Amino acid sequence: MGFDRLTGQDLIKSRLKEITANAAATSLLYTGPEGIGKHLFAKETAKAILCMDKKADGACDKCASCKYIEAGTHPDLIEVEPTEGRKNIRIADLRDIIRDAEVKPQLSSRKVLIINADKASSECQNLMLKSLEEPSEHLIYILLCSDTSRLLQTILSRVTEMPFHEYTDEQMKTILRANSDETLSDEKLEFLSSFSSSIPGKALSLMNDADFMEERDHIFELIMNMPRLKYTDILYDEFQYFDKNRDKMDELLLLMIWTLGDVASAIAVPDPSGIKNSDKRREILDFVSRNSAVTLINVSEAQRAVTDFIDASRVNVSFEVNCCNMLIRIHKELHYEKNR
Ligand SMILES: [Zn+2]
Structure with missing residues (x-):
């Protein structure tokens, strides 16, 4: 289990296994088009970082921390998206979130902030930058971004980038099959995969x-x-x-x-x-x-x-x-x- 449950992105998986096994905190930036799996991988990364009984390939899936993440109730994992009805993350909200995140963790030894950086204005980025420049020992950022040209250069220099790559046809089929209730023919799966330019999120939404x-x-x-x-x-x-x-x-x-x-x-x-x-x-x-x-x-x-x-x-x-x-x-x- 752990990272190996996820299909594709082998290079990223092996780097993440090393990073999450390491005690030092590194903030990460996941880049690639929308739907390529950045959020799914970020969640698995957070799980591995916060896990109380970490394995060689990532999270144990059994401890209280892993269970809370599955339930979406882990107190040390904070996901930042714009509030409903808004296009971007509000700077006042982000300020509060970062202030809270800097307080020490409740359950695990670290806290993880997953931020949709596509929705972060330059003011929000400057706020993140301050926190990234003087990071709290326990706090790890995972930024998700589909267009890095929007990010401040100074942010890019503070994070480790994980560029997501295209999935092979076989990987696309595995992902689509795992998420489908009915048995779809190979040909139909191939059509969905190429019509969505091998982007799983897009292919899945078309399939459903x-x-x-x-x-x-x-x-x-x-x-x-x-x-x-x-x-x-x-x-x-x-x-x-x-x-x-x-x-x-x-x-x-x-x-x-x-x-x-x-x-x-x-x-x-x-x-x-x-x-x-x-x-x-x-x-x-x-x-x-x-x-x-x-x-x-x-x-x-x-x-x-x-x-x-x-x-x-x-x-x-x-x-x-x-x-x-x-x-x-x-x-x-x-x-x-x-x-x-
Ligand atoms: Zn665990």
Whole structure:
């Protein structure tokens, strides 16, 4: 157990095992995109630091300290996020938290402060800096940050940075499987992993989002059926679908670009391994053999219709005009009669 319960980030795990086994306090900075696992690792690190019966690979998972951390009630672990309704951490709140944290620990020999540094203004950072420059013997900071260019140089020089790396496909599958109630096919897991750029937090939220899975199927079917659709289907039903889901437009457009990209790969190579909708490979290959008149140029023009939609939505073009125009252009490129 301990750090080995966590999947991936082997380099970070081995460094953390050394650091947490060491008696000296080191403040840490976990960096990487949102959803990569910084918080999960920070919690496991705090557990190992505060554990009363530390093992070679981290926390024992049995002592009172470990139990309190699991329950979220450890008095010596403080997590700092903006209070509800606020974008950033309030400086007055942080001042109180740091003052309390400097008082000696109640249960363990140390205290750990996990701070979402993405939400720390430069005033908050200056406050942290004062505390980092003259650290209380027992206090350890773990800062979580997705953009280190926002952090004061002086903070960076006071902490040990742990940069998080990308997960392999196998690690992504392990993480997704461990968090899913149903058995998902390898291909579906591969799709989720690549659609989320191998960021576990993102892949997990997509996996558990029934709406996303529906949207994905809808867009996929839309492209697959495009050659058979009539103008009225597009201008009425399909426009309505997009209109209803305006708040998810970014996701829908990305799904369209992906599906069109898969069609292009299937035209270019007879049996491509690069198809990103890996669970729908058969359907894409069927589409290409059924619509042999559709060329790579048609598909790239269809993709251009999507990127033109994005450009036009930045200027003042009505959503309806822009969206219908995009759909008609894609239809024109994929419509078999036109290409025959
Ligand atoms: Zn323990």
